[in-house]
Amino acid sequence: MHKKAKVVPQPKVNPQQHAKMAEDMKQRLKVEELAENIDELEDVVEDVFPLLMITVIISSLILVIFLIRMYIRYSVNNPSKNRMDGRTVLITGGTSGLGKATAVELAKRNARVIITGRDLVKAEAIARNIRKKTGNQQVNAVHLDLGSLRNIRDFADDFSKSEKFLHVLINNAAYMGPKSVTDDGLERTLAVNYLGHFYLTHLLTDKLKKNAPSRIINVISDTYVRGKIDFDDLALNKGYSVYGAYTRSKLAQVMFMLECHRRLFSSCVWSFGVHPGACNTELLRNYPGMMGNILRVISRVMFKSPEDGCQTIVYCAVSDGLREFSGKIFSNCKALKPSDKVKDKDVAKKLWNVSAQLCGFKDETPPEEAAAPAPSTEEKKEQ
Ligand SMILES: NC(=O)c1ccc[n+]([C@@H]2O[C@H](COP(=O)([O-])OP(=O)(O)OC[C@H]3O[C@@H](n4cnc5c(N)ncnc54)[C@H](OP(=O)(O)O)[C@@H]3O)[C@@H](O)[C@H]2O)c1
Numbered sequence: 470m471h472k473k474a475k476v477v478p479q480p481k482v483n484p485q486q487h488a489k490m491a492e493d494m495k496q497r498l499k500v501e502e503l504a505e506n507i508d509e510l511e512d513v514v515e516d517v518f519p520l521l522m523i524t525v526i527i528s529s530l531i532l533v534i535f536l537i538r539m540y541i542r543y544s545v546n547n548p549s550k551n552r553m554d555g556r557t558v559l560i561t562g563g564t565s566g567l568g569k570a571t572a573v574e575l576a577k578r579n580a581r582v583i584i585t586g587r588d589l590v591k592a593e594a595i596a597r598n599i600r601k602k603t604g605n606q607q608v609n610a611v612h613l614d615l616g617s618l619r620n621i622r623d624f625a626d627d628f629s630k631s632e633k634f635l636h637v638l639i640n641n642a643a644y645m646g647p648k649s650v651t652d653d654g655l656e657r658t659l660a661v662n663y664l665g666h667f668y669l670t671h672l673l674t675d676k677l678k679k680n681a682p683s684r685i686i687n688v689i690s691d692t693y694v695r696g697k698i699d700f701d702d703l704a705l706n707k708g709y710s711v712y713g714a715y716t717r718s719k720l721a722q723v724m725f726m727l728e729c730h731r732r733l734f735s736s737c738v739w740s741f742g743v744h745p746g747a748c749n750t751e752l753l754r755n756y757p758g759m760m761g762n763i764l765r766v767i768s769r770v771m772f773k774s775p776e777d778g779c780q781t782i783v784y785c786a787v788s789d790g791l792r793e794f795s796g797k798i799f800s801n802c803k804a805l806k807p808s809d810k811v812k813d814k815d816v817a818k819k820l821w822n823v824s825a826q827l828c829g830f831k832d833e834t835p836p837e838e839a840a841a842p843a844p845s846t847e848e849k850k851e852q
């Protein structure tokens with residue numbers, strides 16, 4: 470027989486309770502949905518957060534680089550608008566970077582500009598370009614390899630005969646790179662950056678004296694304070710580093726600048742050192758290894774342009790009133806005192822004598838102390 474199902478009596482729910490339960494259920498569903506959304510949001514944030522952080526870091530870096538660049542750029546202010554009509558300027562290493570930019574600036578001020586280059590075809594093309602750009606037809610190029618003493622001698626000989634004037638000599642060319650020796654058997658960095666300029670200046674001193682008041686501008690670097698000169702190891706056989714060789718050559722250049730000041734100031738030939746600051750030029754092209762790659766990237770991103778970098782060189786070439794600053798180093802168109810490191814006159818004299826020997830001449834000029842003679846009428850005009 471079919472058993473009759475037992476009917477379980479349902480608890481009686483009143484309509485109010487029912488509505489409340491329905492409301493509770495809805496709330497619970499909403500909370501669950503919200504929790505799910507929060508979980509999803511957390512997943513998204515977890516995915517996006519590293520990207521966000523990278524974006525923030527990169528943007529901050531770009532901003533910092535931009536601000537540093539702006540600071541570097543606008544900290545150079547050449548106040549002199551002087552023209553150079555009738556003045557002759559010789560710039561070594563005028564085929565790239567600061568030498569080329571200086572040549573353009575001085576050509577714009579109507580100087581007669583002679584740039585030198587190791588590669589005459591390249592140098593002539595650059596001179597042609599500058600003539601076209603500035604409209605100044607007195608821009609010429611001449612071959613000069615500062616790594617060859619014989620070439621320097623021949624160049625100075627020709628220059629003295631062919632050029633009537635020399636008012637400003639800018640010793641600018643430089644080498645920075647792996648160890649190598651010149652045809653004369655000398656360590657290349659010292660030979661090109663310092664010794665070649667030492668010899669060139671020596672050979673052109675008479676011309677500078679005849680055209681006094683005249684100027685010798687040595688483009689140095691503030692890294693000279695890290696340089697060390699060991700007279701027993703000029704070939705750097707005890708150990709070579711690109712930076713060590715470079716800073717040594719710049720130290721020698723600063724000592725040379727000071728010695729020129731001591732010897733030539735009384736003849737109204739004024740000597741200056743210019744630190745152009747860090748500039749994006751070709752100087753690092755031969756810097757080897759990973760360090761070279763890093764430095765070249767930093768140079769492209771952070772350093773000032775050659776056009777900005779050359780302003781202090783131009784200032785020292787054209788500005789009035791620099792007589793009293795002979796023997797000083799300029800940076801951002803302001804005179805700085807050379808470091809104590811270069812103040813030892815005996816070391817400077819020794820360097821001069823050793824250099825004269827290496828160049829094959831006997832130094833017969835006794836160093837004159839730089840007493841300040843009363844300015845000549847022409848000098849007064851210049852001041
Ligand atoms: N750039 C910087 O951040 C910086 C900072 C402080 C000081 N400086 C100084 O600024 C000066 C100019 O350098 P830069 O930065 O304009 O470098 P750059 O672009 O490399 O120019 C160097 C010039 O020197 C010439 N040169 C190299 N070896 C030579 C040799 N054996 N004989 C004749 N010329 C030679 C080069 O001619 P080629 O075209 O034939 O190679 C080039 O014209 C240097 O004295 C350097 O020490 C530069």
